Amino acid sequence: MKRYDLYAHRKYPIIIIIIICIFLIIVKLFIIQIIDKSYKLSAENNTIRKIIQYPERGWIYDRNNTLLVSNQRGHDIMISPYQVESQIDTSFFCEIFQISKSDFLRRIKQAKQYSYYKPSIFIKNIEKNKFADIQEYLYRFKGFFSQPRYIREYNTNSGGNIFGYTSLISYEELLNNKAYDRNDMIGVTGIEKVFETKLKGEKGVQRKIVDVFGKYQGDFQNGKYDTLPKKGQDIKITIDIILQEYAEKLMSNKRGSIVAIEPESGEILCLLSSPSYSPKMFIGKNRSKNFRDLFIHPGKPLYDRSTSALYPPGSIFKLLNALIGLQEKKINPEQLIKCNLGWNYKSRLNIGCHEHKSPLNLNQAIAQSCNAYFCETFIKIIQDSPSKNLDKWKNYIESFGLNQTFQNDLYNEKKGFIPNAKYYDNLYGKKRWGAPTCVSLAIGQDAILMTPIQMANLTATIANKGFYRIPHIVKQDSLVEKMKCLIDSNYFEPVIYGMVNAIEDQYGTAKLGVINDLEIGGKTGTAQNPHGSDHSVFIAFAPISKPKIAIAVFVENGGWGSEMAVPIGSLCIEKYLLKNIQRKKLEDRMIKTKINY
Structure with missing residues (x-):
């Protein structure tokens, strides 16, 4: 009796498997190159800078419609550590931004610990009038760039315990708030905290082309992938x-x-x-x-009596x-x-x-x-x-x-x-x-x-x-x-x-x-x-x-x-x-x- 050879026709399954693999590779390449743009954007990160468009926080009015809290345009100075030159003129940088050399080195270290490639905030909340004085020198420092942000503006010197304040989100809060990232501001006390979800608004994104010196050369694909920020809701409080x-x-x-x-x-x-x-x-x-001064003040002004x-x-x-x-x-x-x-x-x-x-x-x-x-x-x-x-x-x-x-x-x-x-x-x-x-x-x-x-x-x-x-x-x-x-x-x-x-x-x-x-x-x-x-x-x-x-x-x-x-x-x-x-x-x-x- 002639025995059946199990391996006589094994070439056919192997050929079929190879054809299927080739087909899947072709489909994946098609998706990467034609359908999914994220890989293209990732590859272009060296020349395209993603700028977060921070929204205006909602304004706060008193019971008589007097504007108490609004916003002014400000800037954060961002850092991408991998782009920072080793021979940076530290003294000139510290003079321009009015920080000490030890503070400069400490911030560089913190940025590298966070990520060597991802941008992070180096100096935050620079007011509009001060930013105008330093903007012309910023291009000299490769790896540093500005990011627009709104800063709170107050039309009264009263009500600190009512309004509270905002600050960069803490690590603990970041773990519990997936909608935020480490560079976001969040309400810490007072109305800013209680009504954070109403006041914060929604972020937008802008992509710009930059040269090797970090200078902007224009919008990426005419802003096709940009999104606009959405302003937070205004609030009317009962205070006179x-x-x-x-x-x-x-x-x-x-x-x-x-x-x-x-x-x-x-x-x-x-x-x-x-x-x-x-x-x-x-x-x-x-x-x-x-x-710090308020915290150690013997009268405890931060304590809301x-x-x-x-x-x-x-x-x-x-x-x-x-x-x-x-x-x-x-x-x-x-x-x-x-x-x-x-x-x-x-x-x-x-x-x-x-x-x-x-x-x-x-x-x-x-x-x-x-x-x-x-x-x-x-x-x-x-x-x-x-x-x-x-x-x-x-x-x-x-x-x-x-x-x-x-x-x-x-x-x-x-x-x-x-x-x-x-x-x-x-x-x-x-x-x-x-x-x-x-x-x-x-x-x-x-x-x-x-x-x-x-x-x-x-x-x-x-x-x-x-x-x-x-x-x-x-x-x-x-x-x-x-x-x-x-x-x-x-x-x-x-x-x-x-x-x-x-x-x-x-x-x-x-x-x-x-x-x-x-x-x-x-x-x-x-x-x-x-x-x-x-x-x-x-x-x-x-x-x-x-x-x-x-x-x-x-x-x-x-x-x-x-x-x-x-x-x-x-x-x-x-x-x-x-x-x-x-x-x-x-x-x-x-x-x-x-x-x-």
Whole structure:
């Protein structure tokens, strides 16, 4: 029997395989040379320079359409390390670009570490007028070229904490943002960070032919492969820049914060943190030095006190305890409570009070800020079942937006702190504490901590008689949702009446806040400070009939609330509502007052 030879016809499969391989090679060559242009562009990289066309970031306007932040044309100096000549005139280069030789060598090293062939930024953000002086010399330095970029331009020296700043994207952010590359700018703080996706725009690309010296010879294929950048979206913020600048002027040489809100809408009119800084400090060649100076400044200007600083509220907190006492029917507006220069508990605990007539009703107690009245009110609210009632009390407090962040468009907001029964259980043990233990909560001390924006929002809630809208800093197309507190609206009238008398009554603690032809409701606070002089606090709103502004002022180490915070707060109200200041002497005194820290 004849055996079948498996290898007799093997040449045919081999021929077929060879034909298929040749066919695939021809197809690939066709794709490379005819269809896919990327290989051609890559081969031409030695003569064609790809220039990123950076978009304009969106402009920022205030509530009155005043332009606050725009852009100016600037340039980055780029480097391609493989093109840099070994015999470069380093001294001349450093003279032109005003950098030291050590800085030059350090930047060269960094560029090579990144990539020997890919361009990277060597000097960033050269302003237009300065670039004009160096442009004519740039061709002498092979491997260096300019790349246009927009630089932020500010029309105000105020609002550094509001706008924030932009910077080159960090390595960590680059890992989480695939749409960016290492030469891109990104918002780091403030509005620039929160609204980065709206403001940044979209990049374009331009390809130019260059000669061996790096000089441009024209567009590559008449711009066939170029794309145009797309400008970022403009933003209108709720800030009144005139009020913001005025508040900053009043708070010069002082530390603290001023926050003002439009009660009906929740729009933030002023968001001041003092000491402040000019946003212009973060543009130009000195930005690194300026950042370092601000970072080590003892007043911590980079720390946004308006949203992040946690302060004891002091006597402004008495208004909340009055409202809870009324809601729980533990007090009534006409009820009289005695004050013997303070509140005493079995001769073992004493909370002092300033001298005033006694007994007082609710209106008088608010106007004259009587500690004894509100300590007694708090005891009545809590004493029957301290653990249960303190948690109920906390629920009332939180309904005013305290002990939480607003989840809004503000950057780096802190939630504050309101203690509950568990807090005191951990501190003293279960059933080992009672109402007198935490009676300091009655006057805004003990463990209570609030941010200035929470204080302003509390004021807006009282002005609205029981509701607030989430405070926000960017204009919305419609009103944001109402947030109602747990206090019935009818209980706000007697409290507001007391706030008016704090301003207008001869014994009121906020008498310096009187403004002719304008009815204001306010409450002073003096927050105890174990590290120095007490803090000065004031909240107010106006006009009473239809509130347009609710304000909170906190001056660190400012002493009595009536001493510093009241004049500053009332002047801000006067500036916003009346536009002109009538009390020039008071204004001048506040501007010139300096607190030594």
